[in-house]
Amino acid sequence: MPRVVSASIFFPRGGSAYVLRSLARELPAHGWDVTIVSGSRHDGHQGDARAFYAGFDLHEVDFTTALAAPDPMDPPAGAAPMHPSYEDRLGAPDRIFAALDDAQYERQVDAWAAALEEAGAATADVLHLSHLTPVNAAAQRVAPGVPVVGHLHGTELLMLERIAAGAPAGWTHAEAWARRLRGWAQSCARLILLSSTQVQRAVTALGIDPDRCTVMPNGYDPAAFAPAEEPVDRVALWRRCLVAEPRGWRPGRGAGSVAYAEEDLAAFAEGPTLLYVGRFTEVKRVGLMIAAYARARERFATRAPLVVVGGHAGEWEGEHPFDTIRRLGVPDVFLAGWHEHNELAALLHASDALVLASVREQFGQVIVEAMACGLPPIAVDRFGPSLIIRDGETGWLVEPDDEAGLAAAMVQAVDDGDERRRRGRNALEDARAHYSWPAIAGAMAATLEEALVPRDEMISGRLQQP
Numbered sequence: 315m316p317r318v319v320s321a322s323i324f325f326p327r328g329g330s331a332y333v334l335r336s337l338a339r340e341l342p343a344h345g346w347d348v349t350i351v352s353g354s355r356h357d358g359h360q361g362d363a364r365a366f367y368a369g370f371d372l373h374e375v376d377f378t379t380a381l382a383a384p385d386p387m388d389p390p391a392g393a394a395p396m397h398p399s400y401e402d403r404l405g406a407p408d409r410i411f412a413a414l415d416d417a418q419y420e421r422q423v424d425a426w427a428a429a430l431e432e433a434g435a436a437t438a439d440v441l442h443l444s445h446l447t448p449v450n451a452a453a454q455r456v457a458p459g460v461p462v463v464g465h466l467h468g469t470e471l472l473m474l475e476r477i478a479a480g481a482p483a484g485w486t487h488a489e490a491w492a493r494r495l496r497g498w499a500q501s502c503a504r505l506i507l508l509s510s511t512q513v514q515r516a517v518t519a520l521g522i523d524p525d526r527c528t529v530m531p532n533g534y535d536p537a538a539f540a541p542a543e544e545p546v547d548r549v550a551l552w553r554r555c556l557v558a559e560p561r562g563w564r565p566g567r568g569a570g571s572v573a574y575a576e577e578d579l580a581a582f583a584e585g586p587t588l589l590y591v592g593r594f595t596e597v598k599r600v601g602l603m604i605a606a607y608a609r610a611r612e613r614f615a616t617r618a619p620l621v622v623v624g625g626h627a628g629e630w631e632g633e634h635p636f637d638t639i640r641r642l643g644v645p646d647v648f649l650a651g652w653h654e655h656n657e658l659a660a661l662l663h664a665s666d667a668l669v670l671a672s673v674r675e676q677f678g679q680v681i682v683e684a685m686a687c688g689l690p691p692i693a694v695d696r697f698g699p700s701l702i703i704r705d706g707e708t709g710w711l712v713e714p715d716d717e718a719g720l721a722a723a724m725v726q727a728v729d730d731g732d733e734r735r736r737r738g739r740n741a742l743e744d745a746r747a748h749y750s751w752p753a754i755a756g757a758m759a760a761t762l763e764e765a766l767v768p769r770d771e772m773i774s775g776r777l778q779q780p
């Protein structure tokens with residue numbers, strides 16, 4: 315059986331880790347053995363690759379020592395440096411790529427070359443590399459003859475677009491990183507994009523040949539996301555998540571630092587529940603969503619809460635949702651904290667519509683997960699969501715950063731139960747028809763096979779150094 319080494323520099327945290335894991339689960343049925351190489355941490359925080367990728371052939375790069383060092387990017391000799399990130403969060407151990415100098419870059423490449431070597435990358439048939447990172451350079455060093463399938467997730471494009479618009483102060487090595495990312499993209503045999511809306515975006519940001527791009531959407535795991543089989547005791551579910559075992563958190567405090575009282579559950583007694591699922595990054599516009607909810611709430615015919623699920627503890631960009639809720643003084647918005655996939659379906663079953671105000675979402679995995687549970691989504695009419703959702707049929711599409719438009723969609727979703735349920739049924743059909751991982755994995759296997767074919771041509775492409 316051919317073997318693919320599937321690698322991510324990041325410890326499992328964002329949407330890309332779920333993509334990597336779902337594909338690793340499905341690819342053997344399509345004739346591929348998978349070895350995973352991933353960043354990891356063993357310090358009790360979320361992000362332990364051994365737990366996240368349990369049962370897979372895993373080689374991890376452990377950042378635990380680096381995270382305890384005064385400079386996680388420059389830990390004691392022998393320890394792998396912490397991964398950098400595409401987001402620039404004040405005080406975060408994972409500094410923005412664009413701030414790392416050449417020596418720090420070389421340390422990254424050395425650590426990942428060792429990991430790829432240990433995982434047998436040189437004898438793999440294909441390398442599948444998430445995002446564009448120093449793992450690409452490490453692959454060129456230790457496995458120069460092995461074709462690379464790159465997988466873009468959107469966050470790398472956000473950083474490049476910010477650099478193109480004028481790098482913020484502190485991004486002192488922005489141009490060197492932009493050059494590297496472009497070089498790595500150009501040397502991939504194939505580059506996976508998540509939506510046809512993204513081809514031109516990637517061509518502009520990376521200068522790649524559009525013929526090397528494969529459009530392959532993300533999916534949902536049908537074992538985890540499906541409509542509820544039995545009636546759900548919603549108040550009991552929200553009591554557990556918000557009152558008895560709370561995981562919501564406020565700035566500077568850990569999971570569970572935001573908890574609710576029994577009487578707060580009255581918000582769930584009458585009307586439908588709106589749900590957000592995701593990280594607290596700037597692009598997601600969680601603050602705008604809460605402001606739109608505040609407007610919409612005054613017009614709802616019934617009391618209808620908004621539950622905000624997600625936000626890795628301790629990580630956020632811009633104003634934290636806890637502060638937004640306080641600033642606006644808006645009632646009935648609940649912070650539920652991070653919940654793993656095996657718990658998410660229950661939260662979706664206790665909700666009625668998904669809201670995602672994100673403005674530049676390459677795909678929006680949570681949309682198809684919600685649709686697979688029968689929830690209609692409300693999202694923004696740009697990029698990935700604009701093709702996943704059929705406005706008026708499977709959900710609502712609104713303009714980016716349009717607080718009034720988002721509020722109007724929320725009012726309709728809350729007040730018109732028949733219409734909401736009709737769109738939810740259609741959404742479920744679309745999810746089943748287009749977005750289940752077992753079906754999508756066939757396209758992934760085909761992409762890996764395609765990467766094997768024009769080997770000579772591709773090898774000369776790979777040798778272009780950034």
Ligand SMILES: CC(=O)N[C@H]1[C@@H](OP(=O)(O)OP(=O)(O)OC[C@H]2O[C@@H](n3ccc(=O)[nH]c3=O)[C@H](O)[C@@H]2O)O[C@H](CO)[C@@H](O)[C@@H]1O
Pocket residue numbers: 327328329330332333466467468469508532591592593597623624625651652653654655658674675676677678679680683698
């Ligand atoms: C801005 C942008 O372009 N983002 C992209 C990015 O990451 P991003 O991290 O923004 O990913 P998404 O929001 O799409 O996915 C988040 C994932 O985390 C899971 N989750 C979230 C909260 C929680 O409490 N528990 C939990 O399990 C969700 O179920 C989902 O599977 O890569 C994803 C994967 O290719 C794409 O779909 C996104 O469009």
Ligand SMILES: O=P([O-])([O-])O[C@@H]1[C@@H](O)[C@H](O)[C@@H](O)[C@H](O)[C@@H]1O
Pocket residue numbers: 324325326327328329330331398399400401408467468469
């Ligand atoms: O998974 P995803 O959201 O595509 O993208 C990545 C995250 O997984 C990772 O945690 C973060 O450090 C990166 O900067 C990037 O955002």
